[in-house]
Amino acid sequence: MTLTAKSWWHRVRHTRPRDILHGRINGQLDWRQAVAGADLPVAVADTISLVVRKTRLWKREQLDVTLELIAHFQDGLETGLSGEELLASFGDTANAARLIRRSKKRGRPFLWQAWWWASRSMAALFAVYGIVVLLLAFDRPRISTDYLAILNKSSISMPEDQRGWPYYQQALAWLKANTEASPRRPNVSAVTVEDWLTGPTDGETLLLDNYPKLDTAQRKVVDAWLNERAEFLVLLRKAARQPRLGLELGNYSPQYRRLFGMREFDADVAEKKSAVESSIYFVLLPHIQAMRGMARVLKADLQRSAFQGNGTAALADLRALTGMARHGGQAPWLVCGLVKCGLLHSAMEGLETVLAAHAEIWSTRELAQAAHLLAAVSLDVRDYVQGEKTSFFDLVQRLYSDDGRGDGYLTAAGLRRLDREVLPVLRAGGNWQANHFSNWQYLAAAPATYFVGASRRELLAKHAEMWARMEAEAERPLWDPLPTEETAAGQYERMSPLARLRYGMLDRSLPAYRAVRMTFEKAKGLREGALLGIALQLYRREHGKWPESLNQLVPLSLPSLPIDRINGGPLRYRIVDGQPVIYSLGVDGKDDGGVLPDYCMGDPWRYRLLWPPAHEVAEEEKGDWVIWSTGSANSETSSSGT
Amino acid sequence: MKIERELMRGAGPPAVLQLLSGGEKYGYELVEALSRQTDGVLAMGQSTLYPMLYNLEAKNLVKSRIDKSGPRPRRYYRLTRKGERKLATDTMQWRALFDAMQSLGIAPQGATAGGAG
Structure with missing residues (x-):
């Protein structure tokens, strides 16, 4: 092999780094020089050059292939075969170059392989991300129902x-x-x-x-x-x-x-x-x-x-x-x-x-x-369920796209609305500060929500499931609650952090249905007390005295007696300072003589209905839930129970 | 007789491994041996052989070295331990395949998978 005169820079480019470090600018990686110096028939030399050039391998790899092919053809020529005969058995040059490139790359070092796959994977991910960006850029929430x-x-x-x-x-x-x-x-x-x-x-x-x-x-x-x-x-x-x-x-x-x-x-x-x-x-x-x-x-x-x-x-x-x-x-x-x-x-x-x-x-x-x-x-809390659900459906249709089959995703425009308009309201207690990104930034961030967040169908399915759990919970009397793991709150507790992120929209948009139901329970309990109070008044007018027991009000004044909403037992009844007092035993389950806990400050509307019922209640919770009283509940007791 | 590409793709590597089991060889030697020993049935051009050798090397089934002692530098290939194990496995599989084909009447009766019958 003869190294013909080439420029210094050309030789540098075709010299191993190790040799450059030792000051040997030898240009040994120049496979063209190797072909030129092999004294092969022109057609053979051209074929080798064509194949090697098409492999687009590293210079060292190309030189290896070149030398091997040169040796091969020289061996063939030495057996007496002509260049044309050897070329006839060579095969397709483009295919040869492709196969050689592929197989040589397989033999490259592990680090290069890792880098190659990582870079391709990243490129593929970016490509997919880019496609999703485009998808989200052109799709808009469609408001189909007013x-x-x-x-x-x-x-x-x-x-x-x-x-x-x-x-x-x-x-x-x-x-x-x-x-x-x-x-x-x-x-x-x-x-x-x-x-x-x-x-x-x-x-x-x-x-x-x-x-x-x-x-x-x-x-x-x-x-x-x-x-x-x-x-x-x-x-x-x-x-x-x-x-x-x-x-x-x-x-x-x-x-x-x-x-x-x-x-x-x-x-x-x-x-x-x-x-x-x-x-x-x-x-x-x-x-x-x-x-x-x-x-x-x-x-x-x-x-x-x-x-x-x-x-x-x-x-x-x-x-x-x-x-x-x-x-x-x-x-x-x-x-x-x-x-x-x-x-x-x-x-x-x-x-x-x-x-x-x-x-x-x-x-x-x-x-x-x-x-x-x-x-x-x-006083039926269920009257308000559909309104809450509908509100959520309306919000979803303004944030998510709609494929016409009930599915879709949070679009870039939806993400912008969510950040700027919805979360500042939903997270008012958490001081959500809208980010006010540019539209491009929302667009760039939207695919992340596409991959991490729930789709429209998934979100609505989870919404329906959580509501079903909340409604089932509200159907049960206070003394017979659903097991915690069956409640919506229990379900939420068991969610993985990723699932919570996925259904993040539900976190704040689901109302505190349990708390509202408790308010309804209080209103119903106090109304039962008020109706009993009127019945007692009517009894007194007729008989000139309060009844000995609430049972005496049935059936003339009332068709039946209400029960203690907290424990399902009978309500308690006393006459205190000449005035009737009707009460539930309260969350502690003990008869405290018809006295409200101190924290109520005499107002039964302030009474806290604990949910789920606690086995041990705090000292301040001890007392009764007085649902009807027209006198001072703290005065001395003068009459009996039910 | 020209073998279809898919069949060749399956038969080529064990054939090369088998040839190398007799000792290290360089590319032209392998081409020659394949053509001669198989009556040209498994003859393959350089465009097939060298990529196959590079693949086998990438899988660590063969190792290569450059011998510069001759008139020209030559790359010699030899079997590795892994290549030997692979050859043993392939041989068993080819024998099983041959037996199966024979029982179906595709391979000639009387021939044995272990060699000429």
Whole structure:
């Protein structure tokens, strides 16, 4: 082999690094020189060059192949075969180059193999990621169902004269027009419904909520305040008499928006309203909060009427409170159910004031009417399940794509909405700070959610499963709970961190159904107490004394006796200071004489129903859940149990 | 007779391993031996033989060395231990295959898988 004159740089490029380090720039890896120096027929030399060049192997490998092929042909030539004969048996050059390249690469060092596979795998992953990016870039959530329209269908179709909202609105407008300043902020003009409904104060004390405990002077202040709002009260009673609230949720009128200080609604704003903002998940319900304020006023008026011996006004207020409870609970969300329970509780507090010391203001017929008013308010937490589910479906359709077969994925646009609009609300307690990435960044991040997060179908299936568990749990009485592992909370606890990440949307979007159910249980328990209280009053009127046992109320006053909602046993009954006390044994299961735990501060609405029931309860939980009492529960006991 | 590529792909490596079991050989020797000993049935060109040898080497079934003592440098191939084991396994499998084909009447009756019958 003769090394013909080549440039220094050419020789450097064809010299082993080891030789370069030793200062030997020999160009030994130049396979072309090897072919040129082999003294082979031109056709053979060309074939070898063609094959070796096509292998595109490393220089050292190409030189090895070259030398081997040269030796092969030289051996063949020495046996007397011609170059043409040898070439005829050589085979296809392109195929030879391909096979040689492939087999030589298989023999390369492990590190190179590892790098080769890793780089190819990475490239494949990037390619797949890129394809998904493109997929997510062009796909958009498709809003196929107008859940808000479905929700509002019955409200819109209702005749005007059967709607309560126009009267509530009139009442609030009257209040706004006739309230000059906020008692809470005397130097600021009244700007919110809460301000208009705060009521009179005695320094720092709000007087409206404590009418029975006020002294004469304070009552005069409240009476005057209520007298000034007589027209407001008339409108409230009128509103509450209507069969339905009749308010179109979400699509609020300009009047509604002005009333609650909401952003003015016009075509321009409507266009800018984002898809999530207009979902029913984020429908604002400021009127619900206003109803709570209005109920405070009604309750105070009911209590005032009791003190003033005005049974008609008191019954009208009770009717208004129960009517408002029905209206407040007509929207299908759990929060509305909670408001309904709260409004009904206000009605029961007013009833307690009447029966405590002013029962004579109501005739027997009016007492029965009061009982019917309370009993007519539906308290079924299941009424609110479908609304919550629908809200989630609406949210999902605004974040996920839809393949038309019920499946899809979180798109880049959906991820943006999730980060900027949904999570700041869902994680309000966790102070979620929206990242405000650019659209490109959301697009780059979206495939990660595609691979890690659940698909639309998976998410909805898990949502359905969790709801089924929550509903099954709520079906069971408090004393017979589902095993923890069968509950939604238990299921969530058993999820792996990856699964929790996968179904992260459910983490905050599933409501605290168990807690809401507990509130309903409390409302139902206290209503049972109130109905028993009315039955006791009726018994006393007929017999001149309280019954010895609650059993004496059946069947004349009640078809059957309610049970202790906590343990399934009979309710306890005592006469304390000449007033009946009805109570559950409470979460500790022990009879503490009809005394509420201290933390309740005398208010049974504050009682904590523990779930699941604890075998050992904390000291502060000890006590009974008093569901009806018109006197002081702490006075000495003077009568027997059931 | 020309053997189809798929059959050749299966028969080639054990044939080469078998030839190398008799001692190390260089490429042209193998081509010659294959052609001669199989009456040309397993004759293969360089375009097939060398990639096969490189594959066998990558699998550590054969080892190569360059001998520079002759008139030209030659690469010699020899069996490794692994190659010997592989050859033993392949031989058993080919015999079983041959017996099966014989029982079906595809291989000639009277011949034995262990050699000429």
